[in-house]
Amino acid sequence: MVSSTIIDQLKMELPLKQETLVLSADNSTGLVLVDLVNGFCTVGAGNMAPKVPNKQIEEMVEETARLARFFCDNKLPIFAFLDSHHPDVPEPPYPPHCFAGTHESKLVPELEWLESESNVTIRLKDCIDGFLGSMEENGSNVFANWVKTNRLESVLVVGICTDICVLDFVSSALSARNRGILTPLKDVIVYSGACATYDLPLHVAETMKDAIAHPQDLMHHIALYMAQGRGAKVVSEVTFTTQL
């Protein structure tokens, strides 16, 4: 565990401007789920899964399930990336993980029900950046088409890992927006409470060959700060307007 002094100082030196997002049933926001799969979230489910229960990951799953319920109840669009690799194609520097068709590459139990919802688009991706992972051989982009088809003005991004797949996707989406290929998209919003990353403290990493430290709270905060710096909005709370 990184000392609270370091985290407090980091938050002072790299402050996040976090707002509250209020969603209504008729808004033009889409929900993007990044890799809420067993291989990254379920205890013991593979090389990249938590080895013991992890509070940040549990809260991410819980909050994502709450958002997903609202979006499905109101038939609002959801786009879910699932990390999914061919066993013969490694993804360095990471160990083998999330082979296509296995339990690791499936949505976590709390979100499995999304597979049969008509407002949900599922995209298997075999790379870190979901925007690149949405490219088809003919040059079209499944994510960009989803934004255009649903006339989305904002996307709300949640998932894991804040500093890897979430940050890379957010950065690419912002570049694509700035380049005018995601029209009418205006905002890429990251919900801090529904993002998480993995924990590999320095004292553990030092005992492992070729491992580098990855303290969870620090990396989560730095990633949110970097997303904000690239132009994403970061929100710490998402509420819903009362249904009529």
Ligand SMILES: [Zn+2]
């Ligand atoms: Zn992967």
